[in-house]
Amino acid sequence: MASGSSIFSIRQTVFFNKAPDLQEYSLACMAAKKGKFMRPVNAGNSPLSNIVYAFHFDAGLYAKYLREYAEDRGVRRTEGMVDSVASSKENGFIEAVTLKSGAKIDGDLFIDCSGTRGLLIQGALKTGYTDWTHWLPCNRAVAVPSETGRAPEPYTKSIAHSAGWQWRIPLQHRTGNGHVFAADYMSEDEATSILMNNLPGKPLAEPRVIPFTTGKRNKFWHKNCVAIGLSSGFMEPLESTSIHLIQAAIAKLLALFPDRDFHQSTIDKYNEQTHWDYDRIRDFLILHYKATEREDSEFWRYCKQMEIPSFLQDKIDIYKASGRIFRENDELFNDVSWLAVLNGQGIRPSGYHPLVDIHSEEEIDRRLQNVKSVIDRSVETMPSQSDFIAQNCAMAPEVQS
Numbered sequence: 001m002a003s004g005s006s007i008f009s010i011r012q013t014v015f016f017n018k019a020p021d022l023q024e025y026s027l028a029c030m031a032a033k034k035g036k037f038m039r040p041v042n043a044g045n046s047p048l049s050n051i052v053y054a055f056h057f058d059a060g061l062y063a064k065y066l067r068e069y070a071e072d073r074g075v076r077r078t079e080g081m082v083d084s085v086a087s088s089k090e091n092g093f094i095e096a097v098t099l100k101s102g103a104k105i106d107g108d109l110f111i112d113c114s115g116t117r118g119l120l121i122q123g124a125l126k127t128g129y130t131d132w133t134h135w136l137p138c139n140r141a142v143a144v145p146s147e148t149g150r151a152p153e154p155y156t157k158s159i160a161h162s163a164g165w166q167w168r169i170p171l172q173h174r175t176g177n178g179h180v181f182a183a184d185y186m187s188e189d190e191a192t193s194i195l196m197n198n199l200p201g202k203p204l205a206e207p208r209v210i211p212f213t214t215g216k217r218n219k220f221w222h223k224n225c226v227a228i229g230l231s232s233g234f235m236e237p238l239e240s241t242s243i244h245l246i247q248a249a250i251a252k253l254l255a256l257f258p259d260r261d262f263h264q265s266t267i268d269k270y271n272e273q274t275h276w277d278y279d280r281i282r283d284f285l286i287l288h289y290k291a292t293e294r295e296d297s298e299f300w301r302y303c304k305q306m307e308i309p310s311f312l313q314d315k316i317d318i319y320k321a322s323g324r325i326f327r328e329n330d331e332l333f334n335d336v337s338w339l340a341v342l343n344g345q346g347i348r349p350s351g352y353h354p355l356v357d358i359h360s361e362e363e364i365d366r367r368l369q370n371v372k373s374v375i376d377r378s379v380e381t382m383p384s385q386s387d388f389i390a391q392n393c394a395m396a397p398e399v400q401s
């Protein structure tokens with residue numbers, strides 16, 4: 001047993017030393033570093049067949065596009081401020097909303113997309129909110145767009161500050177910037193000043209502070225009302241998951257679309273699945289904070305020491321013990337994403353899968369070298385993101401002006 005463990009640790013050292021920088025084995029990472037981008041192509045075993053990506057876009061332009069798309073397909077839009085909500089005395093179902101103009105709009109199913117206040121799901125139905133501030137303590141963002149002086153980088157930059165972090169999201173016509181911070185640890189003035197001193201170009205507007213409380217609704221669907229978007233909860237933008245959650249909610253609602261009976265089992269299934277989605281994203285976000293090595297501010301000391309959900313603790317423990325990561329059910333972030341944060345935040349496993357021992361050191365070396373050179377060659381063949389944009393999605397002149 002004693003000699004077994006010493007071989008174990010020797011192999012472990014050799015193994016880790018052979019792949020000191022995991023980024024070199026990631027196509028997405030190496031392409032991002034070289035300013036390259038393309039969509040996946042049908043290239044057999046090549047990593048170019050499996051490129052995964054997300055979009056940076058102007059949310060205002062995207063909303064306009066979606067509105068036109070929906071209206072072209074028959075959606076009727078009534079502009080107005082909702083003033084009051086009428087519910088059935090019999091079963092509490094929402095019957096109608098009345099606008100400030102006096103117009104009354106009735107319906108069978110109501111989707112609450114009124115933002116964080118949750119006009120219907122909370123205002124009318126009082127479903128309650130689970131507050132996650134003790135796990136995700138940031139509760140303000142100050143945001144400002146700035147000029148972008150050069151070709152946009154193909155990645156979001158997240159920069160840690162003493163009581164939160166800053167986002168930098170490059171678009172073709174501007175850069176989106178924001179500082180997400182915990183108001184218990186930093187004033188709005190200080191957060192704004194840190195942001196304004198860290199812009200990549202001239203600001204294009206006045207900075208705007210947006211307050212929020214991280215957490216989720218106790219019920220996302222209650223009676224005949226489904227909360228989608230910020231009315232359903234908010235987990236802060238560190239992994240840009242809100243619009244994904246909107247899309248996932250729409251897909252789930254279509255799959256579980258009710259008839260007029262609103263069977264409770266259908267509603268329960270929707271809530272169960274949405275709670276799962278929320279909780280797993282929450283855990284992934286908490287990891288970013290919990291795994292910090294920083295101790296230079298009260299905020300980061302709190303994050304390092306806080307108790308975390310048991311699901312997350314189990315993931316960290318399994319990874320630390322054996323380097324293994326399991327994606328459970330349909331959780332959004334896959335093993336590669338978890339590895340990026342676990343390893344990127346400095347957590348190192350103390351063991352590895354015993355099957356590795358089937359191979360000799362030379363064989364492991366050869367395989368690692370092979371993966372690295374396939375990645376290098378694939379990145380070489382990719383176009384720059386600027387060329388990709390010019391060929392596929394250059395901005396319209398009216399956006400530029």
Ligand SMILES: Cc1cc2nc3c(=O)[nH]c(=O)nc-3n(C[C@H](O)[C@H](O)[C@H](O)COP(=O)(O)OP(=O)(O)OC[C@H]3O[C@@H](n4cnc5c(N)ncnc54)[C@H](O)[C@@H]3O)c2cc1C
Nearest residue numbers: 080081082113114115141229230231237240241242243244
């Ligand atoms: C700081 C921050 C950063 C974010 N970053 C990202 C990101 O990187 N990626 C991502 O996917 N998502 C991000 N999000 C989330 C994203 O902004 C939301 O998912 C998106 O705006 C959709 O939100 P929503 O429509 O639910 O709410 P909102 O955008 O708040 O819209 C709510 C609407 O309801 C209207 N309304 C309110 N009350 C009434 C009333 N009484 N009558 C009529 N209308 C009413 C409001 O006028 C508003 O138009 C971020 C959010 C914040 C706060």
